[in-house]
Amino acid sequence: MLGDMIATRDSYGNALVELGKEHDNLVVLDADLAEATKTIKFRNAFPDRHIDCGIAEANMVGIAAGMSTAGFVPFASSFAMFAAGRAFEQVRNAVGYPKLNVKIGATHAGISVGEDGATHQCNEDIALMRTIPGMVVINPADDVEARAAVKAAFEYYGPCYLRFGRLAVPTINDEASYKFELGKGVELRKGNDLTIIATGLPVSESLKAAEMLEADGISAQVINIHTIKPLDEDIVVAAAKATGNIFTVEEHSIIGGLGSAVAEVLAEKCPTKVTRIGVKDVFGESGPAKELLKKYELDAEGIYKQIKASL
Numbered sequence: 001m002l003g004d005m006i007a008t009r010d011s012y013g014n015a016l017v018e019l020g021k022e023h024d025n026l027v028v029l030d031a032d033l034a035e036a037t038k039t040i041k042f043r044n045a046f047p048d049r050h051i052d053c054g055i056a057e058a059n060m061v062g063i064a065a066g067m068s069t070a071g072f073v074p075f076a077s078s079f080a081m082f083a084a085g086r087a088f089e090q091v092r093n094a095v096g097y098p099k100l101n102v103k104i105g106a107t108h109a110g111i112s113v114g115e116d117g118a119t120h121q122c123n124e125d126i127a128l129m130r131t132i133p134g135m136v137v138i139n140p141a142d143d144v145e146a147r148a149a150v151k152a153a154f155e156y157y158g159p160c161y162l163r164f165g166r167l168a169v170p171t172i173n174d175e176a177s178y179k180f181e182l183g184k185g186v187e188l189r190k191g192n193d194l195t196i197i198a199t200g201l202p203v204s205e206s207l208k209a210a211e212m213l214e215a216d217g218i219s220a221q222v223i224n225i226h227t228i229k230p231l232d233e234d235i236v237v238a239a240a241k242a243t244g245n246i247f248t249v250e251e252h253s254i255i256g257g258l259g260s261a262v263a264e265v266l267a268e269k270c271p272t273k274v275t276r277i278g279v280k281d282v283f284g285e286s287g288p289a290k291e292l293l294k295k296y297e298l299d300a301e302g303i304y305k306q307i308k309a310s311l
Helices: 008-022 040-045 057-068 080-086 088-096 111-116 125-130 143-155 202-215 233-243 258-269 289-295 300-310
Strands: 026-030 050-052 073-079 103-107 136-138 160-163 186-189 194-198 220-224 227-229 245-253 273-279
Touching: 008 026, 008 040, 008 103, 008 143, 026 040, 026 057, 040 050, 057 073, 057 080, 057 088, 073 080, 080 088, 080 103, 080 125, 080 160, 103 143, 111 289, 125 136, 125 160, 125 227, 125 245, 125 258, 136 143, 143 160, 186 202, 194 202, 194 233, 194 258, 194 300, 202 220, 202 245, 202 300, 220 233, 227 258, 233 245, 233 258, 245 258, 245 300, 258 273, 273 300, 289 300
Parallel strands: 026 050, 026 073, 073 103, 103 160, 136 160, 194 220, 194 245, 245 273
Antiparallel strands: 136 227, 186 220
16 A cells, blocks of 8 residues: 655755764755755754755766765755756765765656656656766655655765655655665565566556556566665566566666676676666656656656557
8 A cells, every 4th residue: 555645855854864863973065945855854853964056067076075074974955957967976986986976866866856857857866876986876765765765874984875756755665664775676576477677656557557457467577676876786686586577667867777787697697688767768758657657658657658568
């Protein structure tokens, strides 16, 4: 059963505040977007540990890198388009290359940014961050998982990229029993005929699509991959061996993201048909988030239709 609707960017802000109460060395940097990224919650609670760097994302990453060498654990925050796109060289050379303990909190990822349009809808960030050696890439599916992911990133020593969304999504995990384990996929639904491997916002939609398939007599396994790098290769290979038909679903380009990561593993370890569902080789456009998800077939009905067409 799906729970409360909460945007994972809100989860990010809330998690930072909770961690800030426990750890004096946690600092948060933002690039003039604190209200949007929700780091304003941390700024209100700990104004002395929040640094607004202005509209200068590359500089912000450099500051975070420097602070990490002085014993702080910095979370550098901005929209995914700017954190992964505009500041890519600084993330690569100032954080990734020296393997510094910097966390990149990237909100407003994917086409669900909505009315901000193609320039702000980052469907390339997972691909970019995956290519940086040693970079951990995390894309949580709901509020419970997002807050747990922020804590896990804080506890992990090394560079991390965390991806959050603007659009509210249903809670699918039970906080009392949920355990986040870095680099481990989670089976949300058992199935025998095919496997849906999803990440981020489309995980809940994939669960709905699986129910629609069940009504057609098709048994679909659903796996949530919250950590795209390092990828849980064991759960991917096991699913391929069990069902022999893999569908990946992501609010990201089908080039370089989850679909590519899964296909790479299976090409080497268990050759299996993989159908990538996501943003095709196109830019997004301006419009209400839910209508965009429907147009680009990333809602439950769109996922269901694409799987049926492939079958």
